[in-house]
Amino acid sequence: MTATRHVDLPSPYVLRRGGQLFGARLAYETWGELSAARDNAVLILTGLSPGAHAASCAQDPTPGWWEAMVGPGRAIDTRRHFVICVNSLGSCKGSTGAASIDPATGQPYRLSFPELTLEDVAASSKHVLDALGITHLRALIGPSMGGMTTLAFAVLFPGFAANLVLISTAPHSLPFATAIRSVQREAIRRDPAWKNGDYSADAWPENGFRIARKLGMVTYRSPQEWRSRFGRKRVNTPDPRPFEREFEVEAYLDAHADRFVGSFDPNSYLYLSRAMDWFDLADHGGAVDIALAKTQAKRALVIGVTTDILFPIEQQREIAEGLRHAGAIVEYHALPSIQGHDSFLVDFERFAPPVGDFLNSL
Amino acid sequence: MTATRHVDLPSPYVLRRGGQLFGARLAYETWGELSAARDNAVLILTGLSPGAHAASCAQDPTPGWWEAMVGPGRAIDTRRHFVICVNSLGSCKGSTGAASIDPATGQPYRLSFPELTLEDVAASSKHVLDALGITHLRALIGPSMGGMTTLAFAVLFPGFAANLVLISTAPHSLPFATAIRSVQREAIRRDPAWKNGDYSADAWPENGFRIARKLGMVTYRSPQEWRSRFGRKRVNTPDPRPFEREFEVEAYLDAHADRFVGSFDPNSYLYLSRAMDWFDLADHGGAVDIALAKTQAKRALVIGVTTDILFPIEQQREIAEGLRHAGAIVEYHALPSIQGHDSFLVDFERFAPPVGDFLNSL
Known part of the structure; x- marks a missing residue:
């Protein structure tokens, strides 16, 4: 309701x-x-x-x-x-x-x-x-x-x-914030699934959007918080595939990306992200x-x-x-x-x- | 020579x-x-x-x-x-x-x-x-x-x-540096051209590598430098495609990515990047x-x-x-x-x- x-x-x-x-x-x-x-x-x-x-x-x-x-x-x-x-x-x-x-x-x-x-x-x-x-x-x-x-x-x-x-x-x-947002937008745009915005409802540009969201999280929190919260702690069960997550901070980013991707439209993200950079x-x-x-x-x-x-x-x-x-x-x-x-x-x-x-x- | x-x-x-x-x-x-x-x-x-x-x-x-x-x-x-x-x-x-x-x-x-x-x-x-x-x-x-x-x-x-x-x-x-590097590695890995590392010499995972390099540059320089160097200056001839670069800081990132991509092997990047995170x-x-x-x-x-x-x-x-x-x-x-x-x-x-x-x- x-x-x-x-x-x-x-x-x-x-x-x-x-x-x-x-x-x-x-x-x-x-x-x-x-x-x-x-x-x-x-x-x-x-x-x-x-x-x-x-x-x-x-x-x-x-x-x-x-x-x-x-x-x-x-x-x-x-x-x-x-x-x-x-x-x-x-x-x-x-x-x-x-x-x-x-x-x-x-x-x-x-x-x-x-x-x-x-x-x-x-x-x-x-x-x-x-x-x-x-x-x-x-x-x-x-x-x-x-x-x-x-x-x-x-x-x-x-x-x-x-x-x-x-x-x-x-x-x-x-310019630092614009650089971050520009890279986020580019990660979405360069995902082949983006298709110039014409992705279908069942095939969103999830790879690019994951990167955008993770990059967002890196800038939404602070290095100081992560230092005290995660330090160099490892996850209990690392993903065995090469170069997959091993550190807790990586699992944290994965969890945030999992929650966000699929719940927000990537094109809408592009429009609002650009509007922030334009605003003066x-x-x-x-x-x-x-x-x-x-x-x-x-x-x-x-x-x-x-x-x-x-x-x-x-x-x-x-x-x-x-x-x-x-x-x-x-x-x-x-x-x-x-x-x-x-x-x-x-x-x-x-x-x-x-x-x-x-x-x-x- | x-x-x-x-x-x-x-x-x-x-x-x-x-x-x-x-x-x-x-x-x-x-x-x-x-x-x-x-x-x-x-x-x-x-x-x-x-x-x-x-x-x-x-x-x-x-x-x-x-x-x-x-x-x-x-x-x-x-x-x-x-x-x-x-x-x-x-x-x-x-x-x-x-x-x-x-x-x-x-x-x-x-x-x-x-x-x-x-x-x-x-x-x-x-x-x-x-x-x-x-x-x-x-x-x-x-x-x-x-x-x-x-x-x-x-x-x-x-x-x-x-x-x-x-x-x-x-x-x-x-963990902040590990987070950045983890997102860089993921951008490469999620590029379909990466093919689990088996990309061919003429089809490198350039999209993911561009994102990785740009994200690197965002952390290699400082917000203070960019503020005084770029401010909110626009490029003279913006790319007319939607969501393409408009600000000088974006053109700067593009130039760095252009120079790097094609000059460094993405798999080698993954190995060295992970070695940095592992090192203690x-x-x-x-x-x-x-x-x-x-x-x-x-x-x-x-x-x-x-x-x-x-x-x-x-x-x-x-x-x-x-x-x-x-x-x-x-x-x-x-x-x-x-x-x-x-x-x-x-x-x-x-x-x-x-x-x-x-x-x-x-």
Whole structure:
């Protein structure tokens, strides 16, 4: 049983780079109750891979991707706030993306899906709020790619969200992150099973996608965590085939790849991955600081992690300082979590208090 | 015209893990003159990919892989020292490796090449010295994987080299480095053209090898270097195919992959890459410090780079402290080079002085 609902986007829905979608829709979930004054809405925009199911609920008791953070009495308290989470446009968890059927052909879009930007992901999410009758947000929350989308939303709809929560994110990708993502995309594209995007449902480019996912995990966690967690420990039963796994860190990567491959559409991954590399907040006015000033944000919570190699802490500091220069009241945390970029998905002891305190103070 | 010479290994040549090679040989080059007292020999053991051609010479004026460091008047001064560089056993630059012909079958070894360790690379290199009539080394120099091989050599032949130069290396791989190398090997193995190692000479697993090389480059340099060098600069003429390169950092990776693929045998890469992950100096006595004490090193120069993510600076410090505890006189440099692990191949301004001073003081 699913708690997912859908909102139809205007048809055609025109994207920033000129493409159009007909009959597109977005999947979303909500928790809690919208107040009579409609003033307690909190929107969560997600990282690359999660869907709208951020937390469990009566209709769908499956744990959500941010289960420990969202719920009654939790940091994102569903007794206080009306919480909404949207599956990004271009993803494959209920929203229209490259794996969706193009009504013009009756076939999946695949690479005929139009060029997608994070501004499109942000602007389309606003239609969910419109459909729910929400005219302003108590807070807009975005971790990782969702933080980039949050920045895009804030600059596209100034003042709509007076309070921003930006977690382990960046105003644009640095070349190290772009290099990693470029190699991930190339691993998918060079898999013969990719077939220029025209893979069949029963023959996905799994080899390339495995490499992409493993490379992702290498950058989502931190060398420090793995050093203390795995060291040089061997697996109990190594795979006897030559050059197969022997070390625990390899088994860990295998387990992550096994879970991910088959659960996310590779073309959708390509579109969202590229959208992250394309995104540059400075496109909105010529410089990051100018764009941040445009958001009219009143307050912001900016959190980063010192062991993050994908969205290094300097990028969070840049956002925090830019918002401060623009006159916002900014709370900035450089957390010493050991789990790197993914810390917001695991180190709840460190992440829950500042997020909860910030939201409850609004 | 080549300056490469060869030494035949004993036949059969028994490897540490039990395999045997018949008619195996090693390629090497030398520069300078061995003194009458045979006391000025300096051996260079290489990283994963270079061959024995460390520097140009009269017979082969092609620049070597460490041209700026090796030569008359250079840091590794060929007027003072008799310099030898050996192509690693298992490599494909003239020494016997997986791409060599197995005399038993008349076919390339491919995966029938026996399991290879860095101890084998070290021990086999000693036969080059034996053939040259060298009974002790003035210095043993190893950067990167070559530093691991140097440690293996030093513990297998205590006192043979009283003076060690260890550059950007480690007593063993940390799980981050193993994860990277594991993904590199998997990218090769999952390329359908790999064919369990039985690829033909005109159909190498180039797609997987490209990914492996690019992933290598991501870890050989540093995010800081790329940030200042590339930023978010675009290429002038982007490839119009979907998801192809747009950013300069992507073109840089392409250029590196283009140069490497076709010039190094993928199976040989697998063998040497795995040997690095297998290597653990602590295997020689139970702990790194015990093994370092076994080397009987008198003096050591240990150099690392603070931006190295593959062989982090802590690992050089560990080696330096261990050698000091064992009674060696150790000079330790944590260089602030911005080029990461590869700094020893490019930042000669920082690397040449300490190496030159150390060698000239012997």
